[in-house]
Amino acid sequence: IPDFAAVDESVTLARLAGHAKWASLANGLLRGYLRQSNKIVFPDAKAEPERFLSVVYSHPLWLVKMWVRQFGFDQTELLCQADNQPAPLSLRVNLLLISSQRFAQELTQRGIGFQRSIVPDFFTIHDLPYPLQIAFLTKGWVTVQDESAGLPNLLFRGQAGQVLLDLCAAPGGKCGHMAERSGDRCPVIAMDLQPGRTRLIRSLVTRLGLRSVQVVTANALQAPLRSADVVLLDAPCSGLGVLRRKPDLRWRRRLADIALLLQLQKKLLHQAAGLVAKNGVLVYSTCTIHPPENQEMIAWFLHAHPGWALQRAEETEVPASCVSADGFVETWPHRHGMDGSFAAKLQKL
Ligand SMILES: C[S@@+](CC[C@H](N)C(=O)[O-])C[C@H]1O[C@@H](n2cnc3c(N)ncnc32)[C@H](O)[C@@H]1O
Incomplete structure (x- = not known):
């Protein structure tokens, strides 16, 4: 996404979600960041490990400090990285209405890529067209749910x-x-x-x-x-x-x-x-x-x-x-x- 488009979209969202002042604040912050992004100095990972994780991965310092104490630096870094990734769409099949096998066939016939989860009857799907998702939900075939919740x-x-x-x-x-x-x-x-x-x-x-x-x-x-x-x-x-x-x-x-x-x-x-x-x-x-x-x-x-x-x-x-x-x-x-x-x-x- 080009910088100008990201700024424009964010400013529009700030105006829609808030008001004109939010929009000009978002505009000022983002343009200021673009002007100076190469001058930003991040905390040093060795000298200030917790501040480094907090700033680089955008997590509050108290939380990072707690996790480093509980899980160690390396695990905390991996956890913070994972928190910043978009979560996949995960669906649970309603076995009362359709088998997992038949649901897999429905996806395959439409050329939609999916992965069967290690949690029985859960699927992760990366590009499910929204109208199809609505159709599956309306038929009662699936529920949107993270695999862990199963x-x-x-x-x-x-x-x-x-x-x-x-x-x-x-x-x-x-x-x-x-x-x-x-x-x-x-x-x-x-x-x-x-x-x-x-x-x-x-x-x-x-x-x-x-x-x-x-x-x-x-x-x-x-x-x-x-x-x-x-x-x-x-x-x-x-x-x-x-x-x-x-x-x-x-x-x-x-x-x-x-x-x-x-x-x-x-x-x-x-x-x-x-x-x-x-x-x-x-x-x-x-x-x-x-x-x-x-x-x-x-x-x-x-x-x-x-x-x-x-x-x-x-x-x-x-x-x-x-x-x-x-x-x-x-x-x-x-x-x-x-x-x-x-x-x-x-x-x-
Ligand atoms: C983690 S959510 C439950 C999610 C749900 N089990 C699911 O899988 O969709 C916790 C729920 O506890 C409810 N809750 C909080 N205090 C409660 C109480 N004293 N009695 C009953 N429900 C309560 C909240 O309203 C909230 O819906």
Whole structure:
């Protein structure tokens, strides 16, 4: 893209999204950058490694410092690079309406290139014409979902007679998958706090033609039900695994929010455990790579809740490359090409 076109488009966007002053600010900044781009001196990687990563890869300094402490310099650099790459379009096939084989044929017949994911029934597609994407969605054949979001459901499969509960379900990606995987035969209760968001679950369920999903607007901390055989807690989290999909999130997120989220996750996890029937299963998942919300949260849970055990993910349908040494589901943008995510399967003894 030539410089003049990038500046012009950005200035137009600033005017449309804001007002004339935003447009002149964008204009001044971008033209100033072009005039002086060869004079910009980046921090030295050896002398100031964290500032180097922060400036070169455009991530906040506090986040880079935290990641270097948690994962080391090299991993942080790879992670920051991956966060700046556009995420591919990933689709999950609704097996109730079309097989993965037939969907692959539909793509091949139209000359559309695709890759089958290591996550069963997920496809990544680089150039899917938008009208065709809309047609596939309208038929209920597919759901747009990152491959990593398909992993928590591979930790279990609803059996006839079981009740499945998704406590934080909106917009419904995982609960739709859960219902599809159980052949639309197990009752699935999809709960979320916000009415605006439970509406999204209802429209997804209608689009996918699912009959087994009952949508409930309620606070999971006061869930109006007794128990379920499988409870999924896809917890509200810092989202540090999805920065490539949400470019503004890195600049909005603060350490103080994460501290509040940790408290909420603990409360939700404790509450979720109380809703699991005897011999039932609790799946905890996040779309973050932040250890306190993931491994450390599970360590806290197991310590504070005797009578529960971790069931290692390698004993399930999760692909081996997405299982960590300690038996959790773990994905990273720079290693798996998927969003960063985490999941643990907890068995009630
Ligand atoms: C990570 S999102 C869930 C994504 C969803 N599982 C999916 O796959 O589409 C977390 C959800 O938790 C909901 N939430 C937050 N606090 C809640 C609470 N106390 N009770 C129920 N839902 C809550 C939010 O409204 C948000 O929709």
